[in-house]
Amino acid sequence: MIVLRARHRLLPLLGLALLTLGACQEDLAGGAACPTLCPGQQLEVHDTVLVADQVFDSTVLVTGMPPLGTETNLLVARYEDAQGDSIVSGASLRYDSLQRNFPRADTTAPFVPVASITAANLQFTATPDTSMIRDSLRFEVIDIDANVPELDTATIHQLFLTRPALGSLNVKKDSVAGLHIVPLDTTFIRQHVTTGTRIRLGVRLFSYGHDSTGNAQVGITPIKSTSNATGTQTGPSLQYMAHSAAPATDSLTFVNYSVSKASGGPEFKYLANYQLVLKGSPPAPADVMPVGGLPSTRLYMRFTLPGALIDSSTTIVRATLLLHQQGDPTFARTDSISLTPRVVVASPIVTDVSKAALLLADPATVPLLAVRMNPAETRTDTLVLVSKTANLVTLWRAEGPNRMQRAIVLQSSGEGRDARRFLLYTNASPVDSLRPRLHLTYIPRSGFGLP
Amino acid sequence: MRTLRTLVLCATVASSAAAQGTLSTQGFGYPAGGLSTHAEALGGSIAENDPLSPMNPAALATWGRPGFYFQYDPEFRHVQANGTSDNTTTARFPLLAGALNVGPRVTVGISSTTFLDRTWQTSSTGYAHFATGDSSLYNESFSTDGAINDVRLAGSFLVLPSLSVGIAGHVLTGQNRLLISRTFADTNFAVFSQGSTLSYTGHSFTGGVDWRPMPTLYVGVSGDAGGTMRAYRNDTTLSSARVPKRFGVGTVFGGVSGLSLSANAEWHGWSALNGLAESEIKAVDGWDWGLGAEVRAPSLFGQEFPLRLGYRHRILPFEVNTIGVHETDYSLGLGVPVSRGRSRVDFSVTRANRSANVPDVSEHAWILSAGFFLRP
Secondary structure, eight states: OHHHHHHHHHHHHHHHHHHHHHTTSOBOOOOTTTTTTOTTOOOOOEEEEEEGGGTEEEEEEEEEESOTTOOSSEEEEEEEETTEEEEEEEEEEEEOSOOOEEOOSSTTSOOEEEEEEEEEEEEEEEEEOGGGOOSEEEEEEEEOOOSSOTTOHHHHHHHHHHSOEEEEEEEOGGGOSEEEEEEOOHHHHHHHHHHTOOEEEEEEEEEESTTOOEEEEEEEOOSOEEOTTTOOEESOEEEEEEEESSSOOOEEEEEEEOOOOSSOOSSOOTTOOEEEEEEOOOOOOTTEEEEETTTEEEEEEEEOOOHHHHTSSOEEEEEEEEEEEEOOOTTOOSSOEEEEEEEBOOOTTOOOHHHHTTOBOOTTTSOOOOEEEOTTSOEEEEEEEEOSSOBHHHHHHHHOTTTSOOEEEEEETTTTTOOOEEEEEOTTOSSGGGSOEEEEEEEOOOOTTOO | OHHHHHHHHHHSSSOOOOOSSSSTTOTTOBOOOSOOHHHHHTTTTTTTTOSSSSSOGGGGGGOOSSEEEEEEOOEEEEEEETTEEEEEEEOOOOEEEEEEEETTTEEEEEEEEEEEEOOEEEEEEEEEEOTTSOEEEEEEEEEEEEEEEEEEEEEEEEEETTEEEEEEEEEEEEEEEEEEEEEESSTTSOOEEEEEEEEEEEEEEEEEEEEEEETTEEEEEEEEEEEEEEEEETTEEEEEEEOOOEEEEEEEEEEETTEEEEEEEEEEOGGGGGGGSOTTOOBOOEEEEEEEEEEOOOOBTTBOOOEEEEEEEEEOSBOBTTBOEEEEEEEEEEEEEETTTTEEEEEEEEEEEEEESOTTEEEEEEEEEEEEEEOO
């Protein structure tokens, strides 16, 4: 009986102990009595719009993008519209080292050279823009080799226009996608293989058939790649069936690839395939700057924001760049392309804007959102520079003004492969309302809680 | 993470959390420490005579065998304002203490207690309207985390069997981690986040006397002389002030069989902190007084379980909108002897009513306390 009473007396004690220990889980959410009991808890939120020279101190058009030899897609195009051949583009494929000898199992035996060639062709994979192809296509392959410096594309340009075809291939519209094999003149190939001289081939394009007018364009993958799964190599290849001299016991199909660099960069690399725009987009109107087109351009824009906003403890929570776009009816199409802001990571010592426009942050690192629209529209483009997912100002502040230019580059998603361009008004626009604007929302450092 | 943080807090001496937008956590925070669970149960009325409460160093003379004491005080707070209310839970560890005897007359003790607890958080939601005509929903949070702690090294000397004196040196140290964040529903806005860490250092000294003029009467008197207190951010001194002075007197009367009565009064010169604070924070001097009674309860397992009742009234250090905040506590507790009386676990529950002359605002709290006094 006494034990029972003792247990009863212990129950409240036990409950109190459990309640006490259970309170280890805090719940801090409060604020019902604010603002009455919350002095010093008001943030100052400022909102302002900067215009033209208050935003940019330098706006430079950078032409010839992507740089020669760094293309990821070689555009072969011919626009035969009401304006005639308004856009003409070809691909230059360079085979500077050709296989001339048969491989031998016995490495001590002398080489057996190629003596004759019975078949030769150029193989490449085309990615067509079928929306532009009204009828069928004819690929022509020409010899564009010339004894000129590497960057003398003017001579190559002439050869594209004047040289006869070494071979051609007619392709129906529904067969444009895929692998194409253009037969080549075997005499030409044999001559170069046996003498050990390089071959440089140009690929140009024509429409043919009952409706031969219209625009046509395809993209050729410029680089050799090897499938990890199958080991299969892809990329433009020069192939020929070669035979040794009598006794003609050796016959083999030799496959030659261009050795191109795999990704973009500012320098022209030896042996790189490249795209050559033979006839490009017409000049842009005087009061706008084009982004995109052929050859493509980028717009380099350097900011001149007050240091008090960027380098102080002020936090910019919103920075929205408003650009006014003039509709460009040239090459009008119904689909949209993107205007992409890219962050320049070049330091201020890079004074050559054409180089700075190539030194860009990876879009995954600073994922500024692109704006997708049709360049034919007249509209206001809104580019978000500070958002929940990407904060350009935080990056600038972290890097400081001496390590990183405070600039962006505007780039078209159709760069190098779409003739359309965005026509953007800049600080030089005669109409004030069309000049760029930067909408800023910022919060100065709060003295909350500090003496 | 929250649990881990709580665990870390459990391992530290004195830290707490409370909801902002309250009457009690204005300014540099709420004075949560200074009393043992035993003293809390008696409304703080034995503070001047209690060896576990780091108030009067002379009281250390009655500490007894060397031992260790720690305390846990969760608070369940209810704030009502303008038709809405908050219910929050706060975990506090306001006191850690230990002492040992150096010879028959001298006792030396060290303790750490929460001087001012400034851990709270508010959250609010609203619409931000901009000059360009657009607007966005946002969620905003202000929070601080941390406290100023009072680390005391004290010694008492038994001058006579009925008279002891004591002195103590205090180091006030701690940090407040201040954080503001605002997130917008519109993803075209970045998150605003601002963090600051405010550090404090200061020192003061205490002297006290504990006198037993009669076998059933104890009287304790003590006072603090404040030194300089500074607030830093990084390595920059932001402000300085004097540590608040304090003077207290208390008495315990045990002349009635099975009943012990006690009373206490403390004056705190909190206004000395005004030099440390931003202009919006204003500290005021005030009295803290309490009454208590302890009765001998029926025994269990051969041990006595003293029951305690207390009443306390005090003025909290920081005003709200230039209006003073008062706190009135009603408390109940008991002590549980452990290990044949060598050690002890004290429990108390306190109902705290905080008031100020602010329309439509009221604040009430239940404070539980568990004190563990361990002596090998």
